[in-house]
Amino acid sequence: MPSYTVTVATGSQWFAGTDDYIYLSLVGSAGCSEKHLLDKPFYNDFERGAVDSYDVTVDEELGDIQLVKIEKRKYWLHDDWYLKYITLKTPFGDYIEFPCYRWIAGEGEIVLRDGRAKLACDDQIHILKQHRRKELETRQKQYRWMEWNPGFPLSIDAKCHKDLPRDIQFDSEKGVDFVLNYSKAIENLFINCFMHMFQSSWNDFADFEKIFVKISNTISERVMNHWQEDLMFGYQFLNGCNPVLIQRCTQLPEKLPVTMEMVECSLERQLTLQQEVEQGNIFIVDYELLDGIDANKTDPNTLQFLAAPICLLYKNLANKIVPIAIQLNQVPGDENPIFLPSDAKYDWLLAKIWVRSSDFHVHQTVTHLLRTHLVSEVFGIAMYRQLPAVHPIFKLLVAHVRFTIAINTKAREQLICEYGLFDKANATGGGGHVQMVQRAMQDLTYSSLCFPEAIKARGMDSAEDIPYYFYRDDGLLVWEAIKTFMAEVVGIYYKSDQVVAEDQELQNFVNDVYVYGMRGKKASASAQHAAVNFGQYDWCSWIPNAPPTMRAPPPTAKGMVTIEQIVATLPDRGRSCWHLGAVWALSQFQENELFLGMYPEEHFVERPVKEAMAQFRKNLDAVVRVIAERNKNKKLPYYYLSPDRIPNSVAI
Template sequence: HMNRVQRFRILRKYVMQHWQEDFMFGYQFLNGCNPVMMQKSTKIPDNFPVTSAMVESCLERDLTLEEEVKAGNIYIADYAIMEGISPNSTDPCTLQYLAAPICMLYKNVQNKILPIAIQLGQTPGEDNPIFLPTDDKYDWLLAKIWVRSSDFHVHQTVTHLLRTHLISEVFGIAMFRQLPAVHPAFKLLLPHIRFTIAINTKAREQLICECGLFDKANGTGGGGHVELVQKSMKTFTYKSLCFPEAIKARGLESEEELPYYYYRDDGLRVWKAVQSFVTDIVSIYYSSDETVQDDEEIQAFVKDVCSFGMQDQDECEFPKSLKTREQLIEYLTTVIFTASAQHASINFGQYDWCSWIPNSPPTMRKAPPTKKGTVTVQHIIESLPDRGRSCWHLGAVWALSQFQENELFLGMYPDEHFTEKPAKAAMEKFRKKLTEITSFIKSRNEGKKLPYYYLSPDRIPNSVAV
């Protein structure tokens, strides 16, 4: 049984050897540590004027770009959220830069996802060229590095900090405030917010505070990271935490259309297992929709999340009350899945994908290029983070990717908050299902150069605890 360290080495070595390849760049949109950016394109964005002529040498089906879009083979990763975020200026000796790129991806005849056009800013124009795989090799490489760096910022601040750590804390605080310890929802959720308030307090003291790690090593430090969180809050919806809905919203639900998207496939398996377990528990304690409506404590819990956690933002669409057992099941499934599976999928791959700095630069020391044909190797090296920032970054992604000594994984409930027989039977059934998923993932990964294991239940901790 290969241990984690060896497995890390295989992937990390693979990243170091292949990071410059278009295949590897595209693959990370599916199964890297931020597999949530890619969307199916229904039309070419107005602010990204890619023409058929620009990319015709990349298209493999004798179709024009417009026809490829219609056929569902064009995808977009848009980092518009980065537009206008203040770059880190805490160190007067080192200027740091951010970009807000748009990247067009193409599904080729082998169903591989490849980048075919990159624009490094949101407003098209003379000084914001569209970089192409046919350009000079260093122009193209630097354009991809800029996308990877922007991806790192969105991953750390939005996908990871806001959408797993902070939201799990919101659920946790509302739970402690509104649900008594004898409530079945309290017993169900408690293991899934274990240590979350503690780890987030630590993050506020050491990572995202003034002079913390973000300020030392990260291009969004010194306030940019706060702006990013605040900006993302404006478009944060409840539905975007429901895994199947989030996949559908990006047009990526079809396995026939987009194979090899293991984050989606494994995520849906785990989501269904959690949902089925929650359904079993809810049906033990709630005989009808009326019992849900009449449960003042559960109603106070969801209202607390919406009113205090999400500050009653109109756009967030977090429910203020629950009318049916089905809604309650979805809500509890979302809380558990976000804290366990979603966090695991975007946290524990950080050392694999981000420890090789050029694949995931935490900051950039030169502005994005505004012309083609000017980039040299030296220019790329001078753009990448210096040694000091690279070290801070490496230490952070290593620490974040470690399991704890006493880690409790999905389905492990040693504290036995539930004493009733049917609840214990539901847990047993849940564990059995998770074991099946683990074996399935293990056999699928056999002999793969790039195994995907972040959503294997034996590697999904119960809660956000690191």
């Protein structure tokens, strides 16, 4: 009688093992085997991290093995099991791999295909077509769309983390509990002692050091020491947390009536302001998105305020970007003056602080939340709903949406929900952040998510004209490495555009992204998340450089600002502490983080794909070396887009 050697690998994460009964059936082209109990006498099978082998003898020839069926039946108590993979050695010496990398919960079963990626058109046998269809039918019941707020990209239909399908939950929920992490951060930062003085003001700028000095690092210390300087202010538009707003100014907007006389002392080339614009030396950042957004009113004891500034910047003779004019709201007028570097010291400083605060709000809500987290979730849900596990694009994408849906569900449950943690410290809490996302959706297009196109659209693509834009330089290197790898893998399975067009599963996936993510607008990635997330502590921990809220409205006249007024405008002690805990917690990598190019779950079994992955890692290593060499001896190194610091997915 034919005998097969079956090897079963159990996951190594917490609680992956099981004491339940595990049964296996083999489905071949010539028949189906009986159900076999996988059990070794006097041996504890399926322990966490275990690889167990069994001899399975069948009564008759099965032909080519097409499916492996695994059933789990309760032994004593409810006991989930994480199955990594099964391998099969046939009586004829063939070796077949069946990737799984899924949980089997309760008294459940999983039917696996071998690991070769197949398009729907490759499946001619009825049983394989049926398996493909049933898998998607099951997934579409599990992964349902939900509109969390009107106008948002749709999200997963789950009220809390435990409602999610088991396969996309975190291994340990504690590690991503925002409430727990905030509390832990505040405890680690030794700032509990300030919480009882929640609504009291700081005395002066030096007072902020009392909560800052405990966890100082190279970049954040430099920010603390140089935050008032125009060079540091300008540098952050290129390489800070939010390097995606600055654009070349091709025409001065009417709503910013700045004149040559105002900025003449800031210009270094003996040219008029208009000539500087024509030569490409003037840049602009416009926070129009914030105009009319409701400020946080959740705390009746503290008024909070927002502004919608316009900031004009100049590339000086040293090719550095510096501010030359700031208007704090959108409509010009006597009570909305244009602040200049030539103004009184504290007038100019407060104007810059307002810009930095506005930048913080746009960064958190649009650049970070919408354009990395929510967009990535859409791709993840669409993938699970429309691409079976055997599909090459599923195999290609699955590592890059790992835990993304879970972290977003956690955020909706604890962080950005009504009365959530976001409301505690942010002027856009209490609903303003929702309004911002709804507005920003109007500018969410496919091209704006494509790194080179987004850079070019802002006129920031010339390395010769705009040096020191490390976000652009490193991002393009990473983009090219990813694009080359993806194109190579896709080319293995799609031999022509016609094959792409005729792949209905792929078309359904793209349609889901368009309808539920882009919300059907006709105009309409993880590396970007690294660029805008992991620098939050570096650039935002020094409170005056990124105030999460302001407690007085923007000044309406010049010559009135004192340092006491600035300190009274900045966040109070309690909100500063909450903010510091937040940016610290959000800047930490996950435990056992998987970085770009790491694929420990082997969904692909084909040699050409494995070779492409190996080359991808080599290309990424080359990018790491280029960035490391560039950063040597830099007082402000830029490392957020170094591939060894880019997680595989949006998961924090």
